[in-house]
Amino acid sequence: MAHGPHLVIIGVGHVGSDVLTYATTLGLFARISLIDIDQDVSKGQALDHHQATGVPPMLSTVVEQADYTACADADVIIVAAGPSVSPAAAESVGTASRNSLAEINAPVIRQVMAGISAHTHSAAVILITNPLDVNVHIASTEFDYPRSLIFGTGTALDSARLRRIIADRTGVSPDSVQAFMLGEHGATAFPYLSHATVGGLTLPEISKILDIPAFDHEEIGKAVVDAAFDVFYSKKWTSSGIARSAIALARNVVLDQKAVAPVCTVADGVLGFHGEVSLSLPAIVGANGVERHLEIPLDDWETEHLTISAESVRRVYDSVAEH
Structure with a gap:
């Protein structure tokens, strides 16, 4: 087990993948755990980035596929789960398109927060998933989790x-x-x-x-x-x-x-x-x-x-x- 700051990333699609890339190059985290509803994706991302740590001058960060039990000793959890705005939605409703995801992503955030809160109440939870403000409100007010530790990337x-x-x-x-x-x-x-x-x-x-x-x-x-x-x-x-x-x-x-x-x-x-x-x-x-x-x-x-x-x-x- 790696000793040092531990990051959990939930959702490793387009956004989560970039979060992972920047996290590994930052050199701040000793261990990065990946959770995704598609386990093939989280496995592949973990393997890909684990192999990339062999390229100098990358640090030997542990990158692993995981489940919600990994949250137990996490320092920070970044949530990028759920679908993003589709080109069709953007064409249809323009700048309001993030809000069109509410009905789809509200249940996703409730499921994610249930998984997190089953294992920790001490990690900072940083949300990215849109509609961001709505999802932060769900996470902060519908779960027994310290409000100061739940925040979104916001503006x-x-x-x-x-x-x-x-x-x-x-x-x-x-x-x-x-x-x-x-x-x-x-x-x-x-x-x-x-x-x-x-x-x-x-x-x-x-x-x-x-x-x-x-x-x-x-x-x-x-x-x-x-x-x-x-x-x-x-x-x-x-x-x-x-x-x-x-x-x-x-x-x-x-x-x-x-x-x-x-x-x-x-x-x-x-x-x-x-x-x-x-x-x-x-x-x-x-x-x-x-x-x-x-x-x-x-x-x-x-x-x-x-x-x-x-x-x-x-x-x-x-x-x-x-x-």
Whole structure:
């Protein structure tokens, strides 16, 4: 048995496979266990990545096929189980297509959480499966599992896309951009631009200095939401960015980074919410999972769009809630 951090990945399709690739190259985990409803897939992925550890300078990470008993000593569990958006759904309902998966993936998440909670209540559980906000709410409110340890990648990837867009328009590195997308991981996500900065400068300040057009909330928000579908319509799925986001969050937990990230959790006692919905807000992520939310100031436009986003998520959750 390998000694060191243990990662369990549940679902090793397009997204889970990329999660696995980034996890093995990160060199943080001593052991990675793979669970999939298709045991041939999990076996094949385990063998493929086990053999790849023979390529220098890869570390000799143990990669194994497993079942839910592997969760018993896991430090982090990443859930990518369930089908993703199909090209037909995307063509039919566009940016709302993630929510079309609710009826299919809600039972998947309930099954996965039952499997996890039968063996552990101490591992951080990071969800990727869409519709992300709805599935986080199911996992957090329908199971006797510590809420602080259940969170979704949320708008972490949307925020990365936002930083990339701002960086491209200002001609700087994304590392110099501090900006978040908030709310739903989906069509109603919105940019938190009132406190976005580039090199410590507000967006109006950097726009004036560089003599570039001002950043418009509506336009840039749509550009970020549409960015995922630019990828999807070309390769028929998205996987790389979301996988990197999940592994970055796992790293925050294992190394107790206390990083601020817009992860999806039950919104309770923050910005007027009282546990009725799960969505993405800035939070501190460390060894104890989501350690606290940040009570951020919002302008009127952002307040309005947070309400719209919360209502959208709640409607979808109500359609699949168990009564």
